[in-house]
Amino acid sequence: MARILTRRNFLAGAAAASLLAGCDSRPVTGLLNAMQKFNGRFSALLYSPNHLAPELPVSAQTPEDAFPQYYISDDLPLAPPDWRLKVGGLIRNPGVWTVADLQRMPSVRMRVRHHCVEGWSAVAQWQGVQVSEIARRVGLDPRVRFVEFRSFDSDYWSSWDLASALHPQTILAYGMNGHPLGAEHGAPLRLYATVKLGYKMVKYLTEVNFLPERTGGYWEDQGYDWFAGV
Ligand SMILES: Nc1nc2c(c(=O)[nH]1)N[C@H]1C(S)=C(S)[C@@H](COP(=O)(O)O)O[C@H]1N2
Ligand SMILES: [Mo]
Numbered sequence: 001m002a003r004i005l006t007r008r009n010f011l012a013g014a015a016a017a018s019l020l021a022g023c024d025s026r027p028v029t030g031l032l033n034a035m036q037k038f039n040g041r042f043s044a045l046l047y048s049p050n051h052l053a054p055e056l057p058v059s060a061q062t063p064e065d066a067f068p069q070y071y072i073s074d075d076l077p078l079a080p081p082d083w084r085l086k087v088g089g090l091i092r093n094p095g096v097w098t099v100a101d102l103q104r105m106p107s108v109r110m111r112v113r114h115h116c117v118e119g120w121s122a123v124a125q126w127q128g129v130q131v132s133e134i135a136r137r138v139g140l141d142p143r144v145r146f147v148e149f150r151s152f153d154s155d156y157w158s159s160w161d162l163a164s165a166l167h168p169q170t171i172l173a174y175g176m177n178g179h180p181l182g183a184e185h186g187a188p189l190r191l192y193a194t195v196k197l198g199y200k201m202v203k204y205l206t207e208v209n210f211l212p213e214r215t216g217g218y219w220e221d222q223g224y225d226w227f228a229g230v
Helices: 007-020 026-036 040-046 099-103 131-138
Strands: 085-089 095-097 108-115 121-130 146-151 157-161 170-176 190-193 205-211
Touching (some): 095 099, 095 131, 099 170, 121 131, 131 170
Antiparallel strands (some): 085 095, 146 205, 170 190
16 A cells, blocks of 8 residues: 655654664654755655645734844845846746735745744744745756755855755745735745745745755855755
């Protein structure tokens, strides 16, 4: 019988196996570390559309002034008045879009939990357009395997595996908690996803590039895990 492998049942199986064997939690931690190093086809399985993070009720939402705010620039990054999102790389139709253009595309809302590598977590509702919808509009070359996201926050950036970028809960968000995204959280447009740690979700977006080769990122180039799956 075919069984779809999800992170949850994979881990549940691993945890059960270690309990049966009378082990402590170290084998599970080892598995988690090993899983972070998985790539290519296997991560496509782990992040299949069958694995969706739970959407949370409004009662779980973090008061917005208690949701931490991160940017590497000394001052709050503010978008230039002529801001556009540029979509490039190995694609058939390069895209240059305003926020209004993106708002006319089909939109998704999700209230989900954020996980920062520093140990905090918080809940907000995010609204935007799926990266998979963007990919459909620009038309990907079959050689595309990675997606690079760049910003105007002192050139903060990150690159992702294609499967995680095309996950249904990976969006370019222009709304937060029912209002337009504020400058503190990445206006006018940020990447948001349920499948990655916070530092992969680039705020203050300027460019999305669909590439054949893996590149790095602001934290990734300083030794942080490149895959950083949740
Ligand atoms: N441009 C940019 N994007 C960024 C960061 C940043 O410093 N600059 N910080 C990252 C980190 S570490 C986290 S946890 C989240 C935080 O998002 P928030 O500021 O909306 O809480 O943004 C991520 N994206
Ligand atoms: Mo973070």
